[in-house]
Amino acid sequence: MKHLFLSALLIASSAVSGQTKKDQDRAAILKMEGCYKVTFSFAETFSPNKDYEYHNDRKYEEAIEYVKVVENTENKVVLQHLLIVNDTMVIKHWRQDWLFENTALLTYDKKVGQVESWNNVTIPADKAKGTWTQKVFQVDDSPRYEGYGTWVHVDGRSFWESKADAPLPRREHTKRDDYNVTGRFSHIEIYKDGWVLDQDNDKIVREAGKKDVLIAQEKGIERFWSGNYNCKAAVEYWDKNQEFWKVVREVWTEKLAKGTVDIELFKNGNVIYMRFFELSSETAKAKKFDAKKVRSSIQTIIDEHVTIK
Numbered sequence: 001m002k003h004l005f006l007s008a009l010l011i012a013s014s015a016v017s018g019q020t021k022k023d024q025d026r027a028a029i030l031k032m033e034g035c036y037k038v039t040f041s042f043a044e045t046f047s048p049n050k051d052y053e054y055h056n057d058r059k060y061e062e063a064i065e066y067v068k069v070v071e072n073t074e075n076k077v078v079l080q081h082l083l084i085v086n087d088t089m090v091i092k093h094w095r096q097d098w099l100f101e102n103t104a105l106l107t108y109d110k111k112v113g114q115v116e117s118w119n120n121v122t123i124p125a126d127k128a129k130g131t132w133t134q135k136v137f138q139v140d141d142s143p144r145y146e147g148y149g150t151w152v153h154v155d156g157r158s159f160w161e162s163k164a165d166a167p168l169p170r171r172e173h174t175k176r177d178d179y180n181v182t183g184r185f186s187h188i189e190i191y192k193d194g195w196v197l198d199q200d201n202d203k204i205v206r207e208a209g210k211k212d213v214l215i216a217q218e219k220g221i222e223r224f225w226s227g228n229y230n231c232k233a234a235v236e237y238w239d240k241n242q243e244f245w246k247v248v249r250e251v252w253t254e255k256l257a258k259g260t261v262d263i264e265l266f267k268n269g270n271v272i273y274m275r276f277f278e279l280s281s282e283t284a285k286a287k288k289f290d291a292k293k294v295r296s297s298i299q300t301i302i303d304e305h306v307t308i309k
Helices: 002-017 021-030 232-255 272-285 291-305
Strands: 034-046 059-073 076-085 089-100 104-112 115-122 132-137 143-149 152-154 157-166 181-191 194-205 213-226 260-263 306-308
Touching: 021 076, 021 089, 021 152, 021 157, 034 194, 059 232, 076 232, 089 232, 104 143, 104 157, 104 181, 132 157, 143 181, 232 272, 232 291, 272 291, 291 306
Parallel strands: none
Antiparallel strands: 034 059, 034 213, 059 076, 076 089, 089 132, 104 115, 115 260, 132 143, 143 157, 152 157, 157 181, 181 194, 194 213, 260 306
16 A cells, blocks of 8 residues: 555656656666676575574575666566676576566466476456566576566655565575475665665475465575676677577467466476577577577477476
8 A cells, every 4th residue: 555655656746757657667677787796695584393404594696697688668678687607608597577567477386296387367457557567587488486566666766576476496496395385575676786686585385275384484685786897798698699599488478378387397307498508509500590490499398398288
């Protein structure tokens, strides 16, 4: 209610200045583009189980990351993250799509064995009004989590918040099996010297027909610091590989559009992200980009790992 009231005040003041609320939202999202030093800080903070053994206490990492706007239309902004190692090695990192008043959401259910289950749901139009959905994707453009909320601009601040269920984070994906759902609360805020993704995460055990069980909570802060950093390698990488990853995005979007989706990221000794990285490298070496051939190869890989019910 408080955020709705503040947003109403801002809409009124924006009308006077000639800038709409939507214009302010888009400007905030676009400010996430840039070359950053990123600090990753994570720590488990609480467990309702007194015998719980805490993991990854005070985990901290630093990296250089380039965030590139790869699509920019009135109702959609796509930001691709590219991780840079030792100034020369580039790893295609996560991606975030921002959609205005979106009504189609892919929600995470749970992981059973090696299979992650997802459901396509519809957001009622009245609840979607004025909101932005953030769709987050893994390094291979498989789904990570999707949530929606309203951007708030007040007292010189611009921030957005949302809740969404997600699979285990990659840093724990292959190390832990004591929970199968991450209940994420995300706060994104834009600063003069960059931006922050502030997370309060619940680690949950979910079983069909049973009540969710919380085993621990975690605090995570990903801070993107503006500065004179070297992102040249990422710019060059994206120039060479953007056509390939555009097709990957398109095929995933088509595949995930309907029904219940089961994804097995690790199957028969194969891992989706490694298969895509290898295919991307082969494609970049070709004299000519063959979109039809690339699409067919990507479709084959995704079909082997994804089941639609």
